[in-house]
Amino acid sequence: MTGEKWVGKRLERKEDLRFVTGHGTYTDDVTLPGMLHAAMVRSPHAHAKIKSIDCTKAQALPGVHAVITGEDAKKYWGPLPKSVDIDMKIPTVFALAVDKIYYMGEPVVAVAADTRYLAEDAVDLIEVEYEPLEIVVDTEKALAPDAPLLYPEWGNNIQCEWGMSVGPVEEIFAKADHVFEDRIPHHRYSGVPIEGRAALADYDPYNRSLKLWCSTQTPLIVRTLVAQTFDFPEHDVQVIAPDVGGAFGNKIQADAEVIPCLLSMITGRPVKWTESRQENLLSGIQCRDYVWNIKIAVDNDGTLRGLKGEVLGNVGKDGTCHAAGAGKFLVACAYLPGPYKWQAYETNTKVVVSNKAPSGAYRGYGKDIANYPMEIMMNRIADKLGISAVDLRKKNMIEADEFPYQQISGPIYDSGDYHLCLDKALDLIDYDEVRARQAKQNGKDGKYIGVGIGSMLEPSGGAVPMCIFNSYEVATVRMMPEGGFHVLTGHQNIGQGIETTLCQVVADEMACTPDDVRIIFGDTNAVPYGLGPWSSRGATFNVSCVVEAARKLKTNLLEVCANIWQCDGAELEFQGGAVVHKSDTIRRMTLKEIGNQTHLFPGAFGVVPESVSNPFEATHYWTSPVAFWKPDELGRISLYTTHPSGSSAVVVEVDTDTGKITVLDIAMCEDIGTLINPTICEGQVQGGYVQGIGGALLEELEYDEYGQLLNTDLTSYLHPLASDVPDVKVVHIQSPSPFTPLGTKGGAEGGTLMSCAVVVNAVEDALRSFDVKISDLPLTPERVKGLLNAAQAKRDARKTERERKTAPEKTPVEV
Amino acid sequence: MPEKPKESAKQHPKKRRSKFDFARPRKEIRKEKKRMNVTGEYILECSKERTWRALNDPQVLSRCTPGFQSMNVVAPDHYEGVVKVGIGSISGTYKGEMKLSDKVDQEKYTIIGEGAGPIGIMNVTGNIELQELDALTTIVYSFEARIGGAVKGLAQRGLIPIAKYLIKQFFGSLAEELAAEKIENRSAHIPETST
Amino acid sequence: MNVEANADKIEVTVSVNGETYRRTIEPRMLLADFLRIELGLTGTHIGCEHGKCGACTILFDGEPIRSCLMFAAQIDGHELTTIEGLAESPEQLHPVQQAFIDNHALQCGFCTPGLIMTSHAFLEENDNPSEAEIRRALSGNICRCTGYTNIVKAVSDAAQR
């Protein structure tokens, strides 16, 4: 008999009890004796010289303990260290502005006072004189020869350029039956978690140490960056990441988090900074914001031939130091080909700086940028060729028997069944029924139903070269004398449930129950160096190193038992919370007995054979078996280990009177290989999908031409509400990855990175009879109504035109 | 504001020059939506000459400008002072300066005002033109204001109506000034309330 | 400008989760901060401080309110219930709390206390709500993680308990 298996079970989450009772501990919940509170003066200008700063009134205010400007802060710290540098220009930027302002909301002066209230009073008393400079916010205008420069020494506003060309591009484009081209822009928005950033710094001059509680996904990376910023010994820095109230990629750097550290060093007291919502929207990490110019060569029968994509990315002040935003456009170029087969591919990107807030990561990190234009083009091309968008996709998707498949851009796709995913998504939404309903309803009472579909790739576990996010993971599995286990990991619980899933994984390896395991994370003094959750890497990197570490420990413990019983380790196995002899099952030792014997009585000396180096714990370093950085003969690299995939469909209703869009139905089929906890995996898709819908319909960080952010509160930055979406139906198929020990792949981003395109497709489908083409997002009612009006005007014009002419005009083939 | 359809390759296959040269009609439309312009006329029962004198008298200007709390003359036609602007519950004190330029005697001038305070920044540019018609002087005005900083997001909501209201107040007080040359300090009182 | 923070302090006596507290506070102290800082009840979270996100929702004399839009000065003599006051014991959770766990209605858990307080109050009024009614009732609480599907399930599940 074999013991119960935990991987694959819909286990309730171990972490939930503390959350539903209000006993979670988020950074702002931590209070230290003598703690001060930080607040910052933020620039109302988007681009300006700092002429003068007068802090005297603020310094005089009772209860204020420190007031420091960017200039003075240079005595304590250096520029923010770069976190990515793939042939990128690295600007010298500080966490507090020095001399110059680059975006509205940039911190200029920092204050520490007895209370946050007082700190904000002090901020009010600080007078800063600015000399406004010419502003550039628009991506394309930033490239104009006469554009104002953020960093004059660069000579332009381009932070990096990158490109590749594979296959006989020009020849294929010349020969193809059609070339479709389009300009596809995408607006700026971000994760905007309900818990903003928060950091509590405690510098101890007597212990020469710095302790930092911080709401972050990556405590160890933050430790390194903080140490580098202050040129402070990293081994004297401790970062503690308690519960994190949502992150989504926004919390993977040390940016403003260094400011409370600075204030604590100055005052010698603990200083807490809890980002207000206004601060979070102004300068919390922002994302998206790009424009594609895309060309696709295709034959009459729908066979995709060649692909050309040029993407302009806008990273605001910078995308390398405040946060690693610049890298996502390289990922976008690597994955534009998506789940489809191509014969030629050419791409390049220009990453542009502007007077907007710094750009970082948000659920997708380039995979969304790759997916959005491709999935929209697929539908538009299908329309033009008069074939169904489903058939066009299926015709060009990589077949299930072709894996592992090296995509033309370099990545090696591990496993999947793209066709099956698409079919399942269509079944789930009852595609044919919707089409029928659509045919019946559309045109009546001004309401139009549309169904959008899309497919996606969700590369998991990026290993980016020349970047602190270069991917590897280390875990230690440790046995207690009483038989239970600790898993020590640099991974972080940000809501994705590792306190449950990792226990399931270890329970299977050690033949115990999840309750016999506790995950130790979020304390850099307790765990091995690891990179944390981003790029959906948990199920690829973290799970894999935990599994391997557990297996190492297992082997050692079998050796110990074999030594005790004087038999061969191969005759023993873990089973039902014990080690048993396969043939002689009377021989049975519970984990508790093993723990006791090795640790206590008689103790290691008596039972541990020389062959076993360490019976108490095992550590494993896991890195990708397939990612390669050394460019191959075509200059291609492969950065992601596993390639989850999926398809989804959405039904919308457009009210043509008001332009308002209602999402009626959402269905997604995802393939992330082996599922550890299906309930949690579905939750990731459901939440992710709704974030993408927010981007398509509601959310925007909109800057006016003066660089003023127009969405500085939650009445103007619109998260999706419960009343804005229907249930998200999710199914999974499982194509285990050959590259991970359990066949697992990451699954945190698929919903987000594809839903935006699917919604746009659905709306264009609903308004097909108006021949409406969507460009700008989000699809506000006003914007949709505007498109409808324009379409009507166009239609009327054409009508009169036709009446004039006798011969009907011939319409060109391009989209 | 309804958008023009995006120009696609369909309409102008030849138009594309460099690969990053895309057609973009949108920005201009946006401006209209975000900018704040107020134009209008105000008729005074008095001569152009007297109106012009009043409009150039710092004392009169400071008395008539709603919320003006203090003003001193830096140079001819260049004043600095403190204005307390209230928009319902929203109220902010701005330190700022005001310049009169492009003067044509008894015809017109341009006002350029800048202010900054804890809740944000404010820039106002206004043109004022005088026309006389039998003993009546018509003041034709056009103002463009823009605000920035924390106040921006919320204030946008009531901005134009409030600006119109404040401008009316200004000319109202000016009319009174001219009617009876009585001196009396005024400031815009805007009731502050809550839900 | 009024920056002196010493606008005379005032004393409030309030009952929170059945316990009576007396504190002397600045008039401007927000109720949410009072609960978190003065009483150490950090289960009430602050997400926006302008009434949109709902993370700070608590019960004021039995009715759900935004604790970021009230001043502690206003609660003198009133009764409050926060998320900490809902469960009998760690073993004996409130039906809504249990339903949230059973239906995986939370991920990062930050919005959860506000959502549970709102749902609890809503179910007191309407013990057999439709999905549409639930979605409307929860529209004042933003959850960024779950996409709401499981929260709606949890609330209708709790209604049946």
Next chain:
Amino acid sequence: MKPCAFSYVKASSLDNLLAILSDNSDAKILAGGQSLVPMMNMRLARPEMLIDINDVTELRFITEEQDHIRVGALTRYNEIIESDLIKAKIPLLSDVTEYIGYIAIRNRGTIGGSLVHNDPSAEIGVALVCLGAEVVLVNSDAEERVVPLDQFFITTYLTDIAPDEILREIRIPIPAAHSGHAFKEVSRRVGDFAMANAAALMQVGTGGEITSLSFSFGGIGDVPMQIDLNALVDNGPLVEEKLDQAVTKVLREIDPESDNVASGDYKKQLAGVLLKQVVSEAYDRATNS
């Protein structure tokens, strides 16, 4: 985002409130606080003194008096929604109040506060203008002032209330029996500022002709605005083209300003849509009542 310091006074009664107010006319009234406190937290509002009127129970009532209903200024949205009297006599008001914010907001927000704050698309104002309500103001000398609501609103965020005055109550004429009403609004999400909204109240004669019709827009002008639709009154049964003519006429007359939720042009389009929908719905209700 923490408010500036202020001094705080709790008014115990209306007289006490008026007394305090007469000595501190710069003070701000704290009622529900659902609009004021956010602005204070963002430091856009910096009152030096708050007068908390939440204990002034004399301002919290709903009573019927001959031909009208009196609602105390401190009456909370949820109390209006739950009031059987209002459900029975002024269903329009109950319906409209449901649109305001969220449960937690409706538990605190007050009808008086909403009117004095005067957001151009506040549902309550639009409904009450449609209903022809009046506000009763009192000052420290206990002088009363009764002002029709449409005159009370000056412009966005501004009303005709003096610094020493307090809004005591709202008087709402009870619509004749068998009136038909309707309210609709277009907003981005549930509980957001409406881009536009509209309310209608009408009676229909036996011949299917409209005998009286009151209609108001919110979000279209700088304050809730009454719209003259007399062309539709005593003009036979309501038919599509009559309504279309009315819409065309109204759209010629209005010129909405752009604000942070929608441009003027779009609001104008919404106005047309809402007018048509709301009038037809009210007509159906009136004819079937």
